[in-house]
Amino acid sequence: MPRKHLLLSTSRTRDTGYLEHAAAGVQWLLGGERRRIVFIPYAAVRFSYDDYEEMVAGGLAAYDVEGIHRFEDPLRAVEDADAICVGGGNTFKLVHDLHALGLMDPIREKAMAGAPYLGWSAGANIASPRLCTTNDMPIIEPASFETLGLIRAQINPHYHDTHPDGHMGETREERIQEFMLLHPKVPVVGLREGAWLQVEDQKATLQGSAGARLFSGDAPPRDLDSGTDLSRYLGPGADDR
Amino acid sequence: MPRKHLLLSTSRTRDTGYLEHAAAGVQWLLGGERRRIVFIPYAAVRFSYDDYEEMVAGGLAAYDVEGIHRFEDPLRAVEDADAICVGGGNTFKLVHDLHALGLMDPIREKAMAGAPYLGWSAGANIASPRLCTTNDMPIIEPASFETLGLIRAQINPHYHDTHPDGHMGETREERIQEFMLLHPKVPVVGLREGAWLQVEDQKATLQGSAGARLFSGDAPPRDLDSGTDLSRYLGPGADDR
Numbered sequence: 001m002p003r004k005h006l007l008l009s010t011s012r013t014r015d016t017g018y019l020e021h022a023a024a025g026v027q028w029l030l031g032g033e034r035r036r037i038v039f040i041p042y043a044a045v046r047f048s049y050d051d052y053e054e055m056v057a058g059g060l061a062a063y064d065v066e067g068i069h070r071f072e073d074p075l076r077a078v079e080d081a082d083a084i085c086v087g088g089g090n091t092f093k094l095v096h097d098l099h100a101l102g103l104m105d106p107i108r109e110k111a112m113a114g115a116p117y118l119g120w121s122a123g124a125n126i127a128s129p130r131l132c133t134t135n136d137m138p139i140i141e142p143a144s145f146e147t148l149g150l151i152r153a154q155i156n157p158h159y160h161d162t163h164p165d166g167h168m169g170e171t172r173e174e175r176i177q178e179f180m181l182l183h184p185k186v187p188v189v190g191l192r193e194g195a196w197l198q199v200e201d202q203k204a205t206l207q208g209s210a211g212a213r214l215f216s217g218d219a220p221p222r223d224l225d226s227g228t229d230l231s232r233y234l235g236p237g238a239d240d241r
Numbered sequence: 242m243p244r245k246h247l248l249l250s251t252s253r254t255r256d257t258g259y260l261e262h263a264a265a266g267v268q269w270l271l272g273g274e275r276r277r278i279v280f281i282p283y284a285a286v287r288f289s290y291d292d293y294e295e296m297v298a299g300g301l302a303a304y305d306v307e308g309i310h311r312f313e314d315p316l317r318a319v320e321d322a323d324a325i326c327v328g329g330g331n332t333f334k335l336v337h338d339l340h341a342l343g344l345m346d347p348i349r350e351k352a353m354a355g356a357p358y359l360g361w362s363a364g365a366n367i368a369s370p371r372l373c374t375t376n377d378m379p380i381i382e383p384a385s386f387e388t389l390g391l392i393r394a395q396i397n398p399h400y401h402d403t404h405p406d407g408h409m410g411e412t413r414e415e416r417i418q419e420f421m422l423l424h425p426k427v428p429v430v431g432l433r434e435g436a437w438l439q440v441e442d443q444k445a446t447l448q449g450s451a452g453a454r455l456f457s458g459d460a461p462p463r464d465l466d467s468g469t470d471l472s473r474y475l476g477p478g479a480d481d482r
């Protein structure tokens with residue numbers, strides 16, 4: 001079965017309910033069939049896994065959503081599910097837990113074998129080869145920065161151009177340029193709030209609202225509109241880990 | 242000799258030249274004697290070590306500043322210097338290089354033995370036990386998150402309360418609260434732009450302009466004014482690494 005991933009910048013925009021803005025993407029990914037989705041809440045730090053599961057189940061009411069934290073054997077939960085859903089929060093916490101529980105490889109294999117993969121924020125970031133383009137604070141040290149590598153590019157979720165007045169830290173674009181200097185072969189897609197990527201087999205397109213900013217090699221960064229074909233940046237394989 | 246550290250949020254505020262806003266702190270740390278300062282520029286990614294050295298030498302014109310990248314033996318450069326200065330940029334790059342070159346322990350020992358230590362942004366962050374409260378993007382994986390541990394608290398440089406309009410990511414305060422949930426015994430000092438810490442022997446005080454926000458245990462976060470004694474939060478030792 002060809003792989004199929006839906007990678008969202010965020011779980012909600014300012015004016016919409018949980019996963020509501022991406023309903024068309026969810027329909028594209030999961031269709032009308034009532035599927036069993038295993039939800040991975042490990043990115044949560046400031047709220048409980050139970051509360052997180054409830055919120056996500058509400059946003060995906062047409063499907064059977066169950067948190068992986070309810071299973072005695074999390075590996076089995078991944079194997080038995082029809083689809084995988086990974087929520088946002090803190091990427092370091094998520095990657096720490098996935099490595100600690102030995103789930104990174106099984107999730108990668110399952111998703112590459114065709115089980116629909118839905119991720120937002122941290123859950124979209126880890127579809128990249130490494131966590132290197134997260135915006136999150138490194139509150140815990142994971143065993144490795146290596147992530148799922150479902151796509152060749154790095155995703156930067158919550159991309160924006162604004163910069164707090166009087167703040168002397170780096171802009172988002174400057175941070176991503178730092179990454180590009182150390183990893184010139186790896187493209188970065190900065191997903192703006194409301195945008196998402198749809199990946200199917202060898203094809204990837206930008207969807208949703210707000211668009212994205214693409215950083216690739218020596219080319220100047222450029223803004224992309226919804227509908228842009230990103231297959232050449234998002235094809236499978238992480239060739240410059 | 243008692244240890245003496247000057248830890249700045251930033252190298253400059255909006256209206257001032259390089260290190261100019263902290264001239265009183267620099268004078269407190271280094272005094273009037275012409276000292277040999279080894280400057281560590283490894284946090285730089287988007288500009289060269291040479292350019293960085295030149296900028297810092299200009300800001301510390303009363304002293305002899307030399308970049309560690311000019312020395313054949315960087316360990317020897319640390320040992321021979323009168324004072325150590327670590328600049329900002331990307332904290333992950335800085336910590337990666339310090340571990341790779343085996344410099345973390347020698348710098349810690351030198352600073353704890355009394356050689357004045359001046360750091361800003363990433364250079365202040367690494368005075369903490371771990372890099373865990375940096376705002377920087379994890380563009381490279383360091384061998385460990387462990388840093389100098391000159392003080393017991395974590396420093397968060399460039400602390401601010403603003404939040405881009407329509408942005409759905411976490412606020413700075415929420416990010417630090419995530420850290421506190423995983424490491425409840427470690428206080429965090431969010432240094433606002435223009436603020437700094439002066440640490441001497443067992444005493445630490447907040448100085449400069451703008452103040453700081455303190456996160457400690459179960460107490461609600463609170464704003465601190467310049468002049469606040471922070472000795473109980475900043476005394477030596479990293480007891481909850």
